[in-house]
Amino acid sequence: MANDNRDALLYTAAAEIKETLAALTARPGLFSEENFASRAEVLDELEFHVLDRLDGLLAEKLPAELSNLRNQATALRGELEALDQRLFQRLRALIRAGQCTPESLRALLEAYAGPPEPGSSPAATEYDALDTLTNGLFIDLAEPLATEAHDPEMVYYQKTPARIIFEMAAKISAHDTFYDLGSGLGQVPLLVRLLSGATTAGVEIEPAYCRYAQACADALRLTRVRFLNADARAVDYADGTVFFLFTPFTGQILARVLGRLRQVGQHQPLRIFSYGPGTQALAQEPWLRRLSPAGGHLYQLAEFRNG
Incomplete structure (x- = not known):
């Protein structure tokens, strides 16, 4: 009887997966x-609702039908991923050849990725097809692991959602010099450079992250973007006009x-964009004036100006 129940469950699972x-x-x-x-959504569903479920059944002695379904799902995933890789290669070639203006690249990427999901949250951990697409613009290397221990006030690295970067880049001009403080793997300076034409720099204390980010810039033949392997407290920001902080550090x-930054702002206008809990600290700085509405979710883009 137990074997009969097991077989019934397996064949029910096979019918559902099929x-x-x-x-x-x-x-x-x-x-x-x-x-x-649409492909990004299908790939997610394949992974979580088909292949993961089949992997969970691998502990059983699978009937041939389930094994065949796994082969079909794996083949479909491979075909879709190959199509995406061809798209990524074409987009990289356009960028390397200088054939994309900031405006045309933005329009192209937004058309491919589509609008955000209705009712989606701005939470830091929520990403969508635009993140998958922009990640594909950069070199296909394994993300490096951090190699050094850092001060407890330095916050662990987390990628900024691409839609936040797109929102910020729309407010930056080609005449700006932009700094991302705690730039991690470099996606913010890279995308801001591509989407606004601004001169950009990433400040990152982890050398492995800096090397990875610079390799991404080199692979796309990007100029006027650099990555400084340095402590943000020791960098000369005199040429900066726009700064971004995704809560890279806290406290002192x-x-x-x-x-x-306040010293730099004594000589020139500055804009500071913030995302995440660090926005609360910036809002308490008397030399900064918040332009974006106060309140609301911490994980929305905030903009400040000096003076």
Whole structure:
């Protein structure tokens, strides 16, 4: 009886997975290059609702039907990923050849990724197809691990959602010099350079992250973007006009860095964008004036100006 129940459960699972796989494969326009957002959704569903479920059944002695379904799902995933890789290669070639203006690249990427999901939250951990697409612009290398221990007031690295970067880049001009403080793997300076034409710099204390970011810039043949392997408290920001902080540090380190920015602001106008809990600290600085509405979610882009 136990074996009968087990077999019934396995064949029920096979029927459900087969139905899911057929529905995913039948998505309209799935294999058209421009339907990147649909492919990203299908790849997620393949991973979490088909392949993960099948992997969970691998402990059993799978009937042939389930093994065949796994082969079909793996083949579909490979085909979709290969199509995306061809798209990434084409976009990289356009960038390397200088054939994309900031405006045309933005329009192209937003068209491929589609709008954000209705009712989506601005939470820092929520990413969508635009993140997958912009990640694909950069070199296909394993993300490096941090190699050095850092001060407890330095916050662990987390990527800024691409839609936040796009929102910020729309407010930056080609005449600006932009600094990302705690730039991690470099996506913010790279995308701001591509989407605004500004001169950009990333300040990052972890050398492995800096090397990775510079390799991404070199692979796209980007000029006027650099990565400084340095402590943010020791950098000369005299040429900076726009700064971004995704809560890279807290406490005395943040106070010291803001003190340096305040000194720069005594000689020229500055804009500071913030995202995450660090916005609260900037809002308490008497030399900064908040332009974006106060209150609301911590994980929304905030803009400040000096004076």
